[in-house]
Amino acid sequence: MNINRREFLTGAVSAAAGATMPKSSHTHGHYHAEQAVPSDLALRVKALESLLVEKGLVDRGALDTLIDAYEHKIGPRNGARVIARAWADPAYKQRLLTNADAAIAELGYGGMQGEHMVVVENTPKAHNLIVCTLCSCYPWPVLGLPPVWYKSAPYRSRAVIDPRGVLREFGLELAEEVEVRVWDSTAELRYLVLPERPAGTESLNEQQLAALVTRDAMVGVAKVAPQKGSSA
């Protein structure tokens, strides 16, 4: 079975190399290997979609609904609203930390790849970082689909063995006495980091607070800066 599969995949790669489609502009340096895309993939996917539609196995409207949801409706702004609510409302924060599913549902979020949520809180003494070393598990309802770096080998391999080095690469240097807690999403629990509320934001309302919260801060590779766009 493996031999067949290997031949099949090798065949696919040769087909890609021999295709007359315009070459993509992706760099093929080895650090970019994960991002390299054979140029005929678009055609192969289109052909498969047509075949599945023709056989009555797939409804194109359902595909459009799914793509539209994750391109336009579900993303890190959802998570930012959850975080801002937790900063503004201590009772909500307590509910979020003890029963994340219910608390997140209060704001209308939940569903696919966020069926079982856990929220972990950053404090001056502890910093949390989320990873999935085995695949690319990520809390879709609150953060949307993961960025390429989160799904890539460099992040997945190093987050558990060298979290401080990873954070440094994101520009975040943590003091030695801060405890780093890495959460490897090996089961069906999906994690969201509750970042520290930055100083000097006492006068901001929930909407203004939400505007400060970034995706990276909710994964734990950054802190939230006191002003939008400034670096932490």
Place this chain on the structure above:
Amino acid sequence: MNGVHDMGGMHGMGPIQEEKDEPVFHELWEGRVFALRRAMSAWGKWNIDVTRYEVELVPPAEYLRMSYHERQFAAFREMLVKYSFLTRAELESGTPAATSPKAVPALTPEKAAVLIAKGVPTSRNVTVAPRFQPGQRVRARNMHPVGHTRLPRYARGKFGIIHRDHGVFVFPDTNAHFQGEKPQHVYSVRFAARELWGEQAAPNDSVYVDMWDDYLEPV
């Protein structure tokens, strides 16, 4: 399986490359693959653990060369044949066999919206006694199954503390092979970074790994 997908702790994968203002999908086909997989999952012929295992079966050199969506596409094509939605000839030619019956799509736009909103929970509302309690010291089993497992290599044989009991969930090691859901407790287990990585790790850092009952033994 001890595959290349089990990356925790590996070296040499290069720097992390963050892209500013990254789009959700870089190319149209990526979104189509993403959606096609969900649409075909609605037929109920496989489960999430089956799909993860199929990606793990992508040969290691290919796995590392491919982008995330390319891997998903390669695994998806194999599943379509393996679970009899397509013949190999149909897959290669792109044309339905003359005898191929016309189905009615399992996932309609309305059902897609429900899927997005409700997901597919993997917890099970059954009474199963937990084998461990929060605060208890445990050891991750030293096991190397050739099939699917969610016990990462870097944690095997290591000592940790039960941090929290998440409740009862489907067991991937059997579910991925259609050997039953075998529902059991999943715990968050705290491993000291130094237990996993030795003296090079910071003294107070830790890694929390979600683990099923069958991955653990008492100390």
